[in-house]
Amino acid sequence: MPIDWKYVVTPKIALLEALVVVIFLTGDGLLGFSFESAYADTLRALSDNLTHGLIAAISWAIVIDGQADSPRGALLQILLCGALGSLVDVDHFLAARSLKLKAALSLPQRPPFHATTVIPVISLVILVTQRLTQTRHLPYLPLLFLVSWLSHHTRDAVRRGYWMWPFGETPPLPYGTYVMLNIGLPLIVRCIVLYSKLSEQPHLGLEVV
Numbered sequence: 001m002p003i004d005w006k007y008v009v010t011p012k013i014a015l016l017e018a019l020v021v022v023i024f025l026t027g028d029g030l031l032g033f034s035f036e037s038a039y040a041d042t043l044r045a046l047s048d049n050l051t052h053g054l055i056a057a058i059s060w061a062i063v064i065d066g067q068a069d070s071p072r073g074a075l076l077q078i079l080l081c082g083a084l085g086s087l088v089d090v091d092h093f094l095a096a097r098s099l100k101l102k103a104a105l106s107l108p109q110r111p112p113f114h115a116t117t118v119i120p121v122i123s124l125v126i127l128v129t130q131r132l133t134q135t136r137h138l139p140y141l142p143l144l145f146l147v148s149w150l151s152h153h154t155r156d157a158v159r160r161g162y163w164m165w166p167f168g169e170t171p172p173l174p175y176g177t178y179v180m181l182n183i184g185l186p187l188i189v190r191c192i193v194l195y196s197k198l199s200e201q202p203h204l205g206l207e208v209v
């Protein structure tokens, strides 16, 4: 059964997409800003990481708008997605075996959480684990993980391309492609969620809340 676009892009969703654009334009602008502070590198790294987290969080808010069981459940999922989006950069410190920012930012190669090929593998592992254990909690966790990490990798790909380990790296993403991908990702995943809800409970129909 086809999904009416009015269920996918509501006025609220359009507003949230606009917010995503404002956040990554602001975050990307701050990356080139020269902070007049002894803590310039730290401030830049914090604002960069906050941008990743906010984009992931709002992207998930777009995915589940009107589809979560409760407002509290929706908020927890949004916070989880934001936290996972920020957490990707922890691997810089793990690979450097140091909490010092300078060591974390001067690694000879990209750290493991930045391998984009790892994302579908982890999503699949989560999905299979959920099926085997018949977990009903967080049914969209594989998609939530995908949105949180892929939005982060897409933003990083503007500077360095996607790291498709073990196959190599893609060229850096053109900025326009990056904008389209970060806008499109939550909408595509929202369609997947709407389709799966519809196929599981066709009698419910799709309600816009």
Ligand SMILES: [Zn+2]
Pocket: 088, 089, 114, 152, 156
């Ligand atoms: Zn990163």
